[in-house]
Amino acid sequence: MVTTRRRPLLAGFAAAAAAPRIASAQGGEIKFGALYPFSGGLALLGDESFRGLEVAVEERNGAGGVLGRQIRLAKGDAVDQNQAIGEVRRLMSVERVAAVFGTYASPLSFAATQVTELQGVPYFEMGAISDPITERGFRYVFRTCPRSSDFGVATVGAVADALAPAYGVDPKSLKIAILHEDALYGQTVSGFQEQQIRQRGLTQVEKLAYSARSVDLSSVIQRLRGVNADIVLHTGYQNDIVLFFRGMQEANWKPRMVIGSGAGYSLTDTARAVGPAFEGVMNVDFTQFAVNEQYAPGVSAFVELYKRRYGSDPRSGHSLANYFGGRVYLDAVQRAGSTDKDRIRTAVLATDVAEGTTPTGWGVRFDEKGQNTRVRPFLLQWQGGRQVTVYPAQAAVTQLRPQMGAAG
Amino acid sequence: MDILLQLIANGVLLGGVFALISIGLTLIFGIVRVVNFAHGELLMVGLYATWIMATQFGLHPYVAALPLAVAFFFLGALMQRAIIQPLMNADPHIQIFATVGVGTALANAALMIFSADLRSVDLPWARQATDLFGLASVSRGNLVAFAVSFVATGALIAFLNRTHLGRAIRAVAQNRYAAPLMGIDVNRIYAITFGIGAGCVGLAAAVLAPLYPAFPTVGSFFVLTAFVVVVLGGMGSLEGAVVGALIIGLVESLAGYYVAPDLKEVVYFVIFLGILIVRPAGLFGVRGNE
Numbered sequence: 001m002v003t004t005r006r007r008p009l010l011a012g013f014a015a016a017a018a019a020p021r022i023a024s025a026q027g028g029e030i031k032f033g034a035l036y037p038f039s040g041g042l043a044l045l046g047d048e049s050f051r052g053l054e055v056a057v058e059e060r061n062g063a064g065g066v067l068g069r070q071i072r073l074a075k076g077d078a079v080d081q082n083q084a085i086g087e088v089r090r091l092m093s094v095e096r097v098a099a100v101f102g103t104y105a106s107p108l109s110f111a112a113t114q115v116t117e118l119q120g121v122p123y124f125e126m127g128a129i130s131d132p133i134t135e136r137g138f139r140y141v142f143r144t145c146p147r148s149s150d151f152g153v154a155t156v157g158a159v160a161d162a163l164a165p166a167y168g169v170d171p172k173s174l175k176i177a178i179l180h181e182d183a184l185y186g187q188t189v190s191g192f193q194e195q196q197i198r199q200r201g202l203t204q205v206e207k208l209a210y211s212a213r214s215v216d217l218s219s220v221i222q223r224l225r226g227v228n229a230d231i232v233l234h235t236g237y238q239n240d241i242v243l244f245f246r247g248m249q250e251a252n253w254k255p256r257m258v259i260g261s262g263a264g265y266s267l268t269d270t271a272r273a274v275g276p277a278f279e280g281v282m283n284v285d286f287t288q289f290a291v292n293e294q295y296a297p298g299v300s301a302f303v304e305l306y307k308r309r310y311g312s313d314p315r316s317g318h319s320l321a322n323y324f325g326g327r328v329y330l331d332a333v334q335r336a337g338s339t340d341k342d343r344i345r346t347a348v349l350a351t352d353v354a355e356g357t358t359p360t361g362w363g364v365r366f367d368e369k370g371q372n373t374r375v376r377p378f379l380l381q382w383q384g385g386r387q388v389t390v391y392p393a394q395a396a397v398t399q400l401r402p403q404m405g406a407a408g
Numbered sequence: 409m410d411i412l413l414q415l416i417a418n419g420v421l422l423g424g425v426f427a428l429i430s431i432g433l434t435l436i437f438g439i440v441r442v443v444n445f446a447h448g449e450l451l452m453v454g455l456y457a458t459w460i461m462a463t464q465f466g467l468h469p470y471v472a473a474l475p476l477a478v479a480f481f482f483l484g485a486l487m488q489r490a491i492i493q494p495l496m497n498a499d500p501h502i503q504i505f506a507t508v509g510v511g512t513a514l515a516n517a518a519l520m521i522f523s524a525d526l527r528s529v530d531l532p533w534a535r536q537a538t539d540l541f542g543l544a545s546v547s548r549g550n551l552v553a554f555a556v557s558f559v560a561t562g563a564l565i566a567f568l569n570r571t572h573l574g575r576a577i578r579a580v581a582q583n584r585y586a587a588p589l590m591g592i593d594v595n596r597i598y599a600i601t602f603g604i605g606a607g608c609v610g611l612a613a614a615v616l617a618p619l620y621p622a623f624p625t626v627g628s629f630f631v632l633t634a635f636v637v638v639v640l641g642g643m644g645s646l647e648g649a650v651v652g653a654l655i656i657g658l659v660e661s662l663a664g665y666y667v668a669p670d671l672k673e674v675v676y677f678v679i680f681l682g683i684l685i686v687r688p689a690g691l692f693g694v695r696g697n698e
Contacts, residue, residue, distance in 0.1 A: 039516070041625050044524035182670045210669035213629050215425070215620070218418040219664025219672070222411060238526055239629070242621055250547040251414075252537045273528035273621050275535075 030069040030339070032057075033076055033091035033100035035112055040079035042105050045263075045318050049104040049127050050075070052319030055305050056326030066334045078103065081111040088112040092121055098339035099124060101326065104318065106130035107184060113141045122344050126325030127286075127318055129262075130188055134371040140341055142348050142370040144325035144362075145286065146377050148185075151261045152192025154284040155233050158259055158379045160200055162391045163231065163282075166402040167256075177206040177229035177255070179220065179244075181236050186212075189235040189261045205229055212237050217247045225253045232257070238264035245274040257282060257404050262377065266316050271382055280404040283380045283387065287324075287360040287395075288317040290388040291378070295395045298359035324360040328353070361395050410543065415661045417544035423657025424554030428615060429630050430637040430649040431561055432608030438644015439581040439601045442492055442503050446511035447634060448627025450606055453514060454480065454613020455622035459527045462617070469529050470552070473614035477607040484606020485599040492602065493595060511627070518624040526621040534618035549619045556615045557653075560608060561646050568646075577601055581644055636680055642693025651691055655679070 034053055037046035057071050065071050074095040076087035084103070091097045092115075099122040103109040109128035116123045117138045125133060125143040129151065134143050156176075164171035178193050180186030190207065197204045205227040210220055217240065224232060232255045234244065241264040248254045254277075262285035264270050271278045287296060289303055302323055306314050314320065328351060333339065336347035348366060355363035355374050363374030379391035381400060390400040429451060436444045457476055461467040491510060495503050534549030568574035579587045580597045588594050620626065637656055641648025656676055663675035683691065 039519060041524060043519060047523075208669050210664075211673065214669075215629050215633070216418070216422045216660060216664075217669070218422070219415060219661050220669045222415060222418075222665050223669070226411065239621065239623065239626070242526065242528070246535055246547075246619070249535055250537050250545065250550070252545045267526075269526045273526050275530070275532065 028069060029072045030066060031072050031074055031095060031097050033088065033095065033097040033102075034073045035076040035078050035084065035088055035091065035100050035102035035108070036104055037079055037108065038075065038077040042079075042108075045316060046078075046104045048315045049318040049322045051306065051310060051314075052322030052324075053101050053126070053326040055302065055309060055319070056323045056330065058309070059305065060327075060330050066330055067337070067339075071330070073101075076100075078105075078108045078112065081107055084108040084111040085115055088115050092116065092119055097121070099329070099333070099344065101126065101322075101329065103128050106133065109133050113138060117141060120341050122341055122348075124325065124329040126322045126329075130184065134369045138370065140345060140370075142329070142366060142372075144328050144364065144372045144375070145321050146375045147371065148188040149192045150376050151189050151284055152196050154377045154379065155189075155259050155261055156193055156196035156200060156202065158282065158284060158391065159231050159233075160202060162379055162400055163257060163259075163402060166400055172201060172203055174230045174256075175203055175205040175228060176231045176233060177208070177224050177227060178204065179206075179208050179210075179224070179232055179234045179236070181212040181240060182209040183212060185263070186235045190233075193233050193235075210240070212240050214240060214243065217243045218251065220244070221247045221251045221253065224255065225251065230256045231259065233259050233261070234265075235261040236264055238267060238270050241265060241270055242273045245277050249277055254405060257402070259284065262286065266380075266387060268315070268385075271385060271387075277405055278382050279384075280401055281382045282390075282400075283382070284377045285380060286317045286321040287362065287378055288380055288387050288389065289314065289320070290380075290386055290397050291361060292389065292395050292397050295356045296359055296361035297357065302359050320360055324358055324362060327358075328364050356394065411665075414544040415665050416658065417540055417546050419658035419661030420654060421546055421550040421554050421657070422660060423654035424550065424557045425616060425619075425653075426630075426633055426637050426657055427561065427650045427653035428553055428557040428612040429609070430634045430641075430653055431557070431564065431646055432605035432612070433634050434638045434641065434644055434646060434649040435564075435608070436602055436605035437638055439577055440488070440492070440598050440605075441584075442602075443500075443507065444605070445504060445507040445631070446487075446514060447609065448629075448631030449511040449514035449518075450480070450484075450609045450627070451613050451616075451630060452518060452622065452624065452627040454610050455617050455620065455626060456518060456522060456527065457610075458614045458617035459529050459622050462529045462531075469531060469614050469617045473556075473611050476610040476614045478610075480610025480613075481603040481607035483603075484609075485603035487606070488599045488602035493598065496595075496598070515624050515627065522622075522624065524624060526623050528621040529617040531618035547619070553615045553619065556611065557650070560611060561650050564604070564608075565646050573600070636676070640680055640683060640690055642690030645690070645692035648690055648692030 036050045061070050076091045078084035078087050101124045104127040106128040109125055113123045122140045129148050131147045131149050160171040178190045180190035258281050260283040265283035266285045332347040336343040351364045353364035365374045367373050378389050378395050380387045381390045388397050389395050433447050458469050458472050461472045462469055491506050495506055537545045538548050540546055576592045577597055580594055637652040641652030659676040660672050663672040
């Protein structure tokens, strides 16, 4: 008697266990991985990057999703390289994602793409800038954002094409110093800057590296003062930028202009921590929000979406770059007609979007390596506590001011 | 010539900053014999506390220094009682794990609460340059930090030498088994010493807040240097910590200019090794005390 009573119960369990599987087999959802640093030191911009992707996905879901299915993002928290590998493995094996989006930080992207490539899972990079990510002959790694070398070209170009004319001097007469933190990011960008300076025949007077963990940059500043640098091209994180500007204030010295290379130079927090001395400082970075809407149509619509979703203004342009990238890739998956890796590759490489037609102003045209070639960082300047685009002319919202510091 | 003077001034003042952070560490190290790896995170908590007091209650960071030091005394004593005391007779590795755990927990708690943003106390006065007898230009905040580190060290030395409690603390440091025979409650001394060490960190945090922004990992930027300073000066020696801090500060400043900014750590670690070969117990350390 006891056994007969149990049978319907077991059957009930079996039905309950089978139910979700049937639902997913019917294809209600398509799952993608979102690999970013959500905790640890990189968490702030990792999370900001993720928000851009999330907005793109929600927008797409509102319009019916891709391949007729709703998109669901499975988050992976990549604090460091080891964890990036562990998390991306989990996303592929446990979550069974069709592709992975990421990553913000280059070292994490390096590590994770090694794993996805072996498994043949497409990896959609939207924020890591280190050049070699797309130069290793990987078939299923794609990148929509600019590379370090593009930052090198843009920072040196800013001196020769924008600043020198504004000063009314010959670019060769400006003494340029390169200052960078000594890890992968700083080394790579400064290397390209040096190369560009040489190629364009400009004058480099100093190249200094320091550890981003420094608590004092006074000797760096004395060196720059010693060579009487006009322009400092600085690649740094946040804390060291604050130390650099505070140190210059203490030493009562500053160059004519400092040009940053993204990251810490784009954050309002940095500007707030440095104070009035940050006014006029220039920066080369991904598209920010004060950009000519005619060249970047949809940028203010994105800000609106973002505000409605998160209740605050975007914290940096990283969200915008990921929103742009997310839209490009989701569109490609839709055109691919399936999640097959080779069909996705064909669809991604077939993408053709002109510059000046997207919310970042960037176009899309991938080369064989999977790198988008129609992207470049813009020249920005801190004016009145905001970062505004000043170069190139079609993206600019205002004139470049050749003055740095509160007095100007 | 004036660049050399400027570099020396920068180095000495940087040494003041290091000294301020190291005196608490050397006390705990030398007397409780616990390597407190959460020291940097305590500093981080102090920087956030100062920031909250300054931005929410409009308290001047220098005014916040005293209440913060007192609060940190109790926090330190509590930490010793709750976490270190049960492990006092355990293997030293276990104590290290415990303090590393506390540090990791604090850093990640800060990340959860404050996110990775920089929080900066706005005190432009402290960041302004002031002319030092026409020889060098230094920031006022650094001068304050330097002065506070000397006053705090002097006061602590006087306390350890002149008061009954201070003598009891030294007695425990010299022989933790003989001290109870003299009627000293060793566990109480440990809690008090840990409290004083933490109180020094609280003081340091308030004084440094106008100079350094707070973020979850800021502690790790300082703590390695603080350990070098403590070992260089001799564990448990306050005078040693100040002298060690000045040496490291000067080496950082001079090597950063004359060698290269990214090699300054190499230079001071070479000097550090050299000194330890000649004096294994540190500059002011007593042999056998390590």
